Amino acid sequence: MFLVALKGLAGRKLRAVLTAVAIVLGVAMISGTYVLTDTIKAAFSTVFTTVYAKTDAVVTGKVAFGNNANSNNLPPSFSASLLGKVRNLPGVAAADGGIGDLAHLVGRDGKVISGHGAPALAFSVHSGGDQRFNPLTLVSGAWPVGAHEIDIDEHTASTAHYEVGQSIGVIARGPTTKYRIAGIVKIGGVSSLGGATMAIFDFPTAQRIFHKEGKLDSIDIAAANGTSPAQLVSEIKPLLPPTAEVRTAQGQAKQATKDTNGFLSIINDFLLAFGGVALFVGTFVIANTLGITIAQRTRELATLRTLGANRRQVLLSVLLEALVIGIVASITGLFLGLALAKGLNAVFVHFGLNLPQAGTVFKTRTIVVALVVGILVTLLAALRPAIRATRVPPISAVREGAVLPVSRFARFSAQAALLTIGGSVALMLVGLFVSGLSTTQRLLAIGVGAAAVFLGVAMLAKTLVPPLARVLGWPATEIGGAAGELARGNAMRNPQRTASTASALMIGLALVTLVSVLASGLKTTFSDAVNSIFRGDYALTATDNFSPISVASATALKNVPGANVVSGVRAGDGKAFGHRINVTAVSGDIAKVIVVKWQDGSQATPGALRNDGAFVSKDYAKKHHLSVGSPVAVEVPSGKRLHLVLRGIFAPPKGGSPYGDVTISTQRFDAEYQNPQNLYAFVDMAGGVTAANTAKLTKALGNFPDAKIATASQFKKNQESGIDTLLNLLYVLLSLSIVISLFGIVNTLVLTVFERTRELGMLRAIGMTRRQVRRMIRHESIVTALIGAALGIPVGVVLALMVGRAIKYPAFTIPVGTLVVFVIAAILAGLLAAILPARRAGKLNVLQALQYE
């Protein structure tokens, strides 16, 4: 009996392969994700362990609240006098202090060398002294000595084509300064720390560049013989100022690893979600293919029943077939994942996220999860076809054209579908709007709800297929003539089959539509917001559009003739009412370039903040029950609490606020934050936007390659390009599930051609040409794809509406142009999917086809 299943599978290789593709791709995504993140984690962990190899304890500045991977706030420096005290401790064999900060390197083209989102690190080394604590190793050249030398990392040197002895520009606190490259280094044995660029200076030079004379950012300590790292830490602790902390080297490495792992697990979950979507789409493809196969094997299954096979044996034989497909596909997917990990990394690099790689890490967990998930999903998808197979009555062995008895519930299918859709929408609404749920509960409700919506629509699709096919197939009848007419009829003649095939595509298209609608709304509102508040002529931003920029660049613009106003918005992290917040800071002249509505206060408020004033947004005030005069305590990274008084409440435009949660005065910000930076600055020029003004401003930025000047419309476009980048990344990841659904169409068509062999032979016999046969298959494919689009795009729009409402989305715009592109893409997809089946149909030998039984 099981021999029948296995040999049957072997006899239908193409079918098995096409079915397996769905699982292979989904599993590859899962295994690829794990391999990628595990590899990156291992690389980071190796780096951190190597860096602290000869160190027993580390003193660092203490950030008041947990360090954020994206934060540009460096821990506070501490007095260099601590080093002497530490050295005097009995348990200390050696100790050395260092400086750590951020500094951009400038490429030969005069532009900042981008780390693709990775930081631009700066370190100090003790060039003439003891190198025992130095995490760096020289690849070539020497350690930097004196005020004019620098070492850079190997990765930057090779990608930006710099060699020892050449001169390189560096942006630290001020404008670009040139240094001579004395050496090229590796860190922790790797050439790049996640694409971060590294600038290494002699210790006194580093102190001077970063205005840290008499200060230190870290102390590396080696214990004396007989002193354990833990003892060392407890000896050091009493000496520390409140702004510093000490950890064992192991603890420090662990902490650093933990910080990066937190970030990586977000990436991991994000990618796994797309693997999940792909597998979900895969279940439709598998269920449909097996369903068709079962229908075509009716007589075979009935014969088995007459020979004494019971229902259980029939069920198990179908499941066995699925199990074999599942196992083979999962193993293939598992290994394909190794290749995909590289591909995913390339995608991330392309979209600006460069992560370190070492030897590929292939964990047992990856193998187990990938195989278990892949096999379970296949079995689950096979369950319904398998149950259908058990309903094949033995009499079908002798009766021609026997059809499966309809299920008792079949006539309620439309009602059941509507009920499913209703229930799942309700579940999503709970997840989206009911308060008091944890994030996990919320995501679970939304995720399960969305999956159920897709299932419900797929169930309903059977009812929708005939009318949809009639309408969407109309162009086919016009273009394709008789072939088109037949194609439309074929698409309608087994609605369940067409519905399942189209539903797989529906899911991918719905998700693509969802993100494009949300992104479009985001762009529109952002653009509206800029229009409503921006009264200046130019904006000064980082060249990458989002990094903070040095205050010096704004200062440089102030000296440009005709510059009436140059007003920056400082930004940094803070903590208020127990939560992390974004703190921004402005000076009075911001009112001349940025105009917001005030619920309480006026455009004069920013100029009246002085040392202890603050203003917040309407929503923030409401959330924390604040009114003008309320005290607001903000903790800054150094640990200090600023006791502020609320002076104003503004109403930000829908598309986003120019200010953070709490805004204070620039003078106070600069006093409290170690390295104050602007998020952006706005410029008002005499004469407005003119070519001459643009040239003057651009020239003034000559020494600040990390900053650029943009007009209002350029500024909008630049910010939107960030959204587009994310959007494109999502499209790439979602394309996987669309590819899987295409295989579903191919599969259905191949099986259909096989099933209609005799009919195709008859059509050929009465005069249909090969071309017409191929055209017929192509049109059927396109009609199916269009049904997928007709279902998916509205579902996507509705989902976007719901999600948009939940996150209080400011605007809802339907990107008609993009959606039209999706429809065209669906047609092309249909054409693509039809290539193989149409070829097979065209090749049929008329005589053999007619004799085919």
Place this chain on the structure above:
Amino acid sequence: MAVREESKDGVAVPANAAVEARDLVRRYGEGSTAVEALRGVDIDVRSGELVAVMGPSGSGKSTLMHILAGLDKPTSGTVKIAGTEITELDDSHLTRLRRKHIGFVFQFFNLLPMLDAEENVLLPLSIAGEKPDKAWLDELLGKMGLDKRRDHRPAELSGGEQQRVAIARSLVSKPTILFADEPTGNLDSKTGGEILDLIRDSVDTYGQTTVMVTHEPRAASTADRILFLADGEIVQELHEGSTAADVLAVMSSLR
């Protein structure tokens, strides 16, 4: 359970009637559009007997066989196979009955294309989870002239060879009764004759009780007994020794 005795060849043969059907009525549809395919048929098949069922198309012969074999249920009436009343059995009991007591030979052979000849023959045993008897298998394959065709797939066999595989398959589990549904219907006359000889031979050699539905007079003339069906009723019965011409005469009288 029927009392069994061993024949000299070691084949189990039920002592009493293999099949007993009483007052079988099969009605399709309801109300004014109802069609009666069978209108009160009684039939007994003794063990070791080859019974042919004949009749023009639409006479109800196929329906009768489907009901006797438990593939279809009568609107009223009873069917006993090897003493067991089968019309009320559920699917799992019917399955067990099929394994033990019923063999099928189909018009279109119904071999599984992915299995070779020997695997097809052994399929009923492997489905029932029984060990094949090597000697019995060899004898069957030898008798059917399939010795050299054991590892050929159906697609590599001629129509006659395929039907011989099907007959071997139906005999492998030594069923109480074999139902043959137009076994020569898809074969040329020479090959059809060989198949009829094999069926006749299995009745004579192994005492294999067989019911054969056919519309070929020549096929019917090999039977021990021929039942003629017209409009859902048994209208005539011929006994052993009837020639094809006799059969033809009855058939033309029915038209």
